[in-house]
Amino acid sequence: MKGKRAKYLVAGVIILGALAGLVYSGMKESMVYFYTPSELTEKGEALRDKALRVGGMVEQGSVRWDAQQLLLTFALTDGRSTVPVRHRGTAPDLFKEGAGAVVEGIWAPEGYLRSSTIMAKHSEEYKAPKNPETLEAKKSLFKSLLKEEKPKP
Amino acid sequence: MGSWGFIALAYGVATIALAGYLILLGRRLREAGEELTALEREGERKRR
Amino acid sequence: MDHPSWLGRALGALAGLVLFVGMYLGLVLAPPDAVQGQVQRIMYLHVPSIVTAYLAFTVTCVASVLYLWKRELAYDAVAVSSAEIGVVLTGITLATGCIWGKATWGVWWTWDARLTLTAILFTIYVGYLMLRAFAEEPQAAARYGAVLAILGFLDIPMNHMAVQWWRTLHQPSSILRPGGPSMDPVMLGTLVVNLAGLVLLYTYLLLKRIRLERTRHRAVALRLQRGRRG
Incomplete structure (x- = not known):
């Protein structure tokens, strides 16, 4: 038995x-949580007007903040292709040029991603800041740059 | 909410969950023990 | 198997x-993270919780296999006790993960593979506890439970590999990864102390919970005996 x-x-x-x-x-084949900018560019038309996620690095020098329209524009890149993104409202604290981000939105016919949610991606590396003061200074500098252009109540 | 607000929230949730489980477990253990004792006593009475 | 009460108390x-030392290390002594700042300290709760939950479900899986083999309720008592604590720990993992996610990613939740598989893990073992509550006879509860517990365990290796296999918002493993840990040594030490504390607490809770299960078994046996007699 x-x-x-x-x-x-x-x-x-x-x-x-x-x-x-x-x-x-x-x-492994089907679970695509996000597309890379290259994949989006390649598949182009098939994904038009579809709700999807795109993940990549925020391209250096691409972030613009329009205070009048509360419109944040930037580009996501994977080194080969670049996808322009338009987002109404602000981004998470860790969102910055050169950092990773995953954007949820609709691949608009005009050739940009109409974002509804920005998610900042961080790496698996954990390090103490070299100099905490400098880091805080950098952060507040970045924040003040964004704030400067925000409408004053 | 600032960084420390998030940290306090996380530590609060974890502490309440663990302490709550510990307290509930103690209560269940006591109740089960009482029930068993009652059953045993009842058995003894019947045997007599 | 019964242990003296002083051992449990110790x-x-x-x-x-x-855990108290771990909390001091995590909240005071460990440095903030260069990218995430202070909020990275939530890691000292989040990671030990899921690792201990994995341990708890592993114990449940092994005890379930032993039960199916030997058909002795003593193994089942270990299985159900460990699973219950595993559910609490997975709940803590999900809650602290949501909070950490909101603070760093900017969202409480997203359906990537890691988060989805963790939610599935939680659901499987909540289902396991419910299934057992519905089954009338202890042996039936143990048998169905054991099968579900062993099946459910498959979620764990999948969840561990999820961040390697699929694109996720969740970052890949920092410790068990090719090339060694990518973590500041002080942070790693803090993590290890917190993990040790939680594993100790798990062991303490497990012994207590097993005692509860055995007390219940004894009561059920007495009642059955009495029913037969009278």
Whole structure:
């Protein structure tokens, strides 16, 4: 009786392992959480007017803040292609040029991503700041740059 | 909410969850113990 | 299997002490992160919680296999006790993760592979506890529970690899990764102390929860005995 049960157990484990393998290979193909700018450019027309996510680095020198319209524009890049993004409202604190971001929105026919949500992506590296004062100074500088152009109540 | 606000919220949630579980576990243990004692006493009475 | 009560109390006190030291290290002594600033300190709760939850579900899985093999309720008592604590710890992981996510990513939640698989893990073991509550007979509860617990365990290796296999908003592993840990040594030490504290607390809670299960088993057995007699 015990031997039989063990056999069933082994068979069960093998079947489950195979299932997990199938699920894995299936999901690997289909589970695209975000597109890269290159993929979006390549697939271009097929994804027009679709709600999707695009992930990449915020291109250096691309961030503009229009205080009148509360419009944030920037470009996401993966080094090969670049996608322009337009976002109404502000971005998370960690959002900055040269950092990673994932943007949710609609790939508009005009050739830009109409963003509804900006998510800042951070790396798996954890380091102490070299000099905390400089870091804080940099942060407040960045914030004041953005704030400067915001409408005053 | 500032950084420390988020940190306080996270530590608060974790502390309440763990302390709450610990207290509830103590209560369940006491109740189960009382129930078992009552059953045992009842059994003894019947045997006599 | 019954342990003297002083051992349990000593374990509880040690867990409390290590967690307190861990909290001091995490909130005071460890430096803030160069990119994320102070809010990165939430990591000292978030990571130990999920690692200890993985440990708890591993214990449940092993105990479930042993139960199916030997059919002794003592193994099932370990399985269900460990799963319950695992659910609490996964809940803490999800809650602290949402808070950390809001502070750094800018959103409380997003459906990437890591977050989705963690939510599934939580659901599987909440389902496990519910299934057991609905089953009338202890042996039936143990049998169905064991199968679900073993199936559900598959979520853990998948979730660990998720950040390697798929594109996610969640960052990849900082410690178990090719090329060694990518973390400041003081931060890593703080993380290890916090993990040790939580594993100690888990052990303390597990012993207590197993005692509850055995007390219940004894009561059920007494009642059955009485039913047969009278």
